[in-house]
């Protein structure tokens with residue numbers, strides 16, 4: 001059975017079947033994967049607890065699906081093409097056989113270092129093939145990986161390691177991103193001061209910066225691999241996992257508290273990542289597929305590593321940034337590696353667009369056949385530029401809507417099969433049942449309507465729990481509306497029934513496609529010694545989509561506002577990471593609050609957006625004067 005839908009009529013037929021007989025539908029998809037034992041029961045679920053189990057009783061290892069099953073026919077086919085940060089350095093190609101061998105080797109390294117099935121492993125690495133190898137080696141041994149994006153601070157890493165009680169960290173001496181060297185090991189050292197559960201650190205050599213290796217705790221990746229080679233351990237029997245065993249934890253921000261560890265499990269996630277990859281991108285054997293995300297985010301997990309490899313695809317991993325050494329770098333990579341499918345983010349498109357079309361001169365983009373966008377709403381101007389200048393009008397753009405929690409793409413065109421519409425994610429994929437509700441959870445039916453986006457039936461790739469705190473999973477996603485998964489997104493369904501995601505309706509920002517909780521940023525700002533209180537909102541930003549605007553009550557600034565602003569920004573960088581640093585900081589004498597003490601964010605949002613003429617109802621404010629002052633000081 002082919003996973004790929006090949007016409008709109010087939011989409012309609014398959015979609016209908018997937019809603020009417022979801023279990024049979026997913027049985028058919030799951031049958032195309034490699035199982036050590038098939039399932040006894042396709043689905044058990046309720047959204048009340050929530051309790052969702054797919055393919056119960058089945059046994060598998062996802063790495064056998066991503067590696068072993070391709071060896072016979074495609075062992076010599078490139079699995080990973082790696083393009084380094086510096087275009088003058090050599091690129092690397094790993095065939096399926098080479099990747100398989102390296103994963104087995106590193107699984108042996110993990111075993112030698114005491115790792116067992118079920119252990120949690122933190123991975124904090126640059127975008128080099130060894131990152132994919134580390135991820136897959138964890139999966140092979142049955143250890144649960146928790147990849148932390150290289151831009152997070154020591155404190156953020158420590159929070160994540162502590163939450164999951166990780167026993168081992170895999171990192172590198174440093175990493176390259178554009179003109180910068182990132183001192184990864186030093187950041188890990190700072191984090192580990194707080195983390196007694198970590199007994200071992202495996203350090204890959206990448207940037208050759210000086211690092212302090214602690215006796216008994218820190219070992220070099222290369223030395224450990226040599227030991228395995230001399231032991232002659234070149235294979236590693238994949239651990240037999242239950243379909244519902246945890247595969248990984250990935251931390252993401254919500255509207256309250258610290259980031260939560262989204263848990264995905266082996267069987268359902270594999271089926272969903274593989275199915276959606278094959279379908280949305282209509283991947284054909286031999287095509288070169290380039291997803292520009294970082295493996296530190298869900299897009300990298302599902303659509304650089306697991307999805308493409310499970311389908312025997314060639315996945316291109318890029319270490320650098322779109323603007324280094326100049327803003328033509330993506331196009332150089334496409335040209336050099338003859339990329340067929342490019343999957344990137346609106347923020348990158350807008351940024352590259354702003355450098356002008358000169359950056360495209362002389363670059364051969366003729367190999368491209370399909371384009372994709374992910375992470376945030378894509379504005380029409382960016383959509384058209386992507387379509388015309390990059391796709392030359394003949395590459396379908398799949399605007400893929402999904403989330404860390406959904407595991408894979410949910411609403412999206414199917415490239416060349418279903419219609420596209422600028423700035424619309426369009427139609428749900430088979431198996432996905434979206435609906436819109438009003439504030440009270442009442443379904444909004446019909447077309448030409450807007451509401452809060454929910455999903456009413458489980459899909460195999462969905463979140464199972466938040467690590468160590470199931471109640472948090474329930475309250476965050478399943479308690480707002482009874483018997484529904486609530487996405488946190490607002491959405492429009494137009495006259496044709498096409499979906500357009502309009503952005504978050506909770507206190508979560510989307511800055512350059514990175515998800516940031518306003519409460520988290522406020523907590524970080526409030527750590528600064530002279531800050532009394534703060535409120536953070538988003539505002540429209542030409543490149544980043546949203547910028548971070550902080551209103552800060554800071555009575556003792558020692559006279560130098562600019563320096564205090566820098567101090568506050570530095571505090572946020574230290575506590576969370578540079579990605580959460582406020583773009584604007586406005587000092588205010590007080591925040592607009594209701595009599596019960598609640599901050600009226602609606603007013604602050606309007607001021608941050610520059611819409612001061614109509615602030616709506618301010619009659620419930622404790623002190624309306626404060627609003628006048630904030631308005632006049634707006635940045």
Ligand code: PRX
Nearest residue numbers: 374375376377399400401402403404501515
């Ligand atoms: O608001 C939506 C936005 O990104 C959020 C999910 O963020 P994260 O879990 O970090 O995953 C990003 C990569 C899948 C969503 O709640 N979002 C994601 N894709 C789109 C989008 N907004 C509009 N259009 C999209 N295609």
